[in-house]
Amino acid sequence: MPAGFQVWATGEWQNAKDILTSDYFARWEKAHTSKEVISIFSENELKTSEVFKTSEVSNVAFRFKASDVPDFAFAASDHYNWDANSVVVDDKTGRRTFVSAAYNTASTDYPQVAKIAADGIRMMSTWLPGYPFPYPVMTVFNGDDGMEYPMMCNDVSTAPRSPMGLTLHEISHTYFPFMMGINEQDHAWMDEGWAAFFDYLLSDSLSNHTEGGVRDYSSIAGTENDVPPMVKSRNLSTAYRNASYQRPSQAYFTLLDLLGYEKFHQCMTEYMNRWKGKHPAPFDFFQTWNNASGQNLDWFWKPWFFDWGYPDLGIQGVVNDEAANCQVILVERKGNIPIPLHLVVEYSDGSKETFHQTAAVWRDGKQNLRISCAEGKK
């Protein structure tokens, strides 16, 4: 690079000590073990020519080293700010990931990004997907897109909106398609569906339930743009987004509810252990989860991923059960895609009761459910 430019890239930076002056090298080193976000340099500092050892216009070689990556990306700037911190991603070994944000001063959302990224990586490592983050480095670079690369994201400023959803979405792609090689041209739902699922759950949790946004499936379900995800992505046009993001992420939410966190996490871990560094295709996913859950989930996979249709439940009516002295709500399965039942009943005395059934109630092809209300109440 010409003098005056910093480079961020896939991999660990090998020759920082040769390029940064001692003060800035000390900040960079400190950030590798710091939970708090440290400014490696600001735009103003970068422009004072105190940051680099050489101010000559000459070739400066930045060296990076990476393993287990299917691709390489780099970015450079002579005026960006650089924030960094670090996070433990594996409690057993104490292994950390060095997390950076490199950004334009005009991007007013970006000072939050390094912390959001580190908090998100911690949750990915310990909660969902609940698998230690595989890379030693992650840099969110302020570009003009929302795009994932190994150890890098190219993310537009979302100001005045929070950068949380975009940051977490792109970083969560580390698992799919980089740690697990996914063929996006054929089966985009095998990575975008997961990234949409993680970004919702992680954003919702990190922001105390204010940031998350389930990408809307209900308005598309059953329309001509609701194509079964198993149709190869390369053949989809306007139906691509729903088949890759909305519908599969809803399938994964339904699956989490169905299996419960412990079993869901066990299946995810098994899936990752078996297919890390390889190229799982759809049947590898279905069969690994069937096997790891100890259940044949084909009744679930088929309608969600192979069939045309939509999820829909309806209330047929309320009847009296005189023998049990209670009222019974009759629920009808109107759509073929299995979903959980969330029902809030308000009684005439003002009290409320919540009923929940996972999608498993529809496993055996049942078309109706009877929900018995509290005794004596209307």
Ligand SMILES: [Zn+2]
């Ligand atoms: Zn994505």
